[in-house]
Amino acid sequence: MRRIRLLLILTFMLPMMAAAADRTPPNLEPLPDVPPPPVGLDIEGVDEPEVTIIKKEGETVEEYRINGELYMMKITPSHGVPYYLQKEDKDGGWSRFDGPEAPLIIPKWVIFRF
Template identity: 40%
Template sequence: MFNKSVIVCAVALLMSANVWAEPDYLKSPVIPEPLRDGESIDEPDINIIQKQDRTIQEYRVNGKLYMIKVIPTIGRPYFLMDTDGDGSLETTQHELDSGLLVPNWILLEW
């Protein structure tokens, strides 16, 4: 019914359609407006809580808790993050998700 070369050309044409599609990462990033005189960048407020076996650093921006860094006396520091931006740390990502959120360790630094 169809010639093999016609089928091969049609398949090649369909597979090459994505070549001309513009990927999102090629679009120019949104550049924020420069700061005006007297404006400052919101830097996090860091509350340090000293315990016997660890030091806890709470990071807040505009009063919202977004990260906790736990520095144990023995072992590497780890981080607990606010994943949904509501200002409170959860132990699960969603009510329907059964997976626990585990602490995050830094694996590589440079």
């Protein structure tokens, strides 16, 4: 019974698949080749943040920067649980979170600056 069902399904599906494959227009032109990336572009280090580790008075502060801008700090005190400070906006608001997952931060995009 299963073989008959499978055979019936294939009998109806194969002509539909063949008709769908033949729907390509006859006047297609090939796409131009993609040019190589510029020589001075550094693709490898774009996504990696710069990490600066500062040890003072028994605590460790790890500063995370992208394009020279500080966006997050991990503070590990000598006694206690490490916590993170993450920049909320470009004007300097910081928020604290304790876990490995980032807190919910509402996007505050700047369209124009005067």
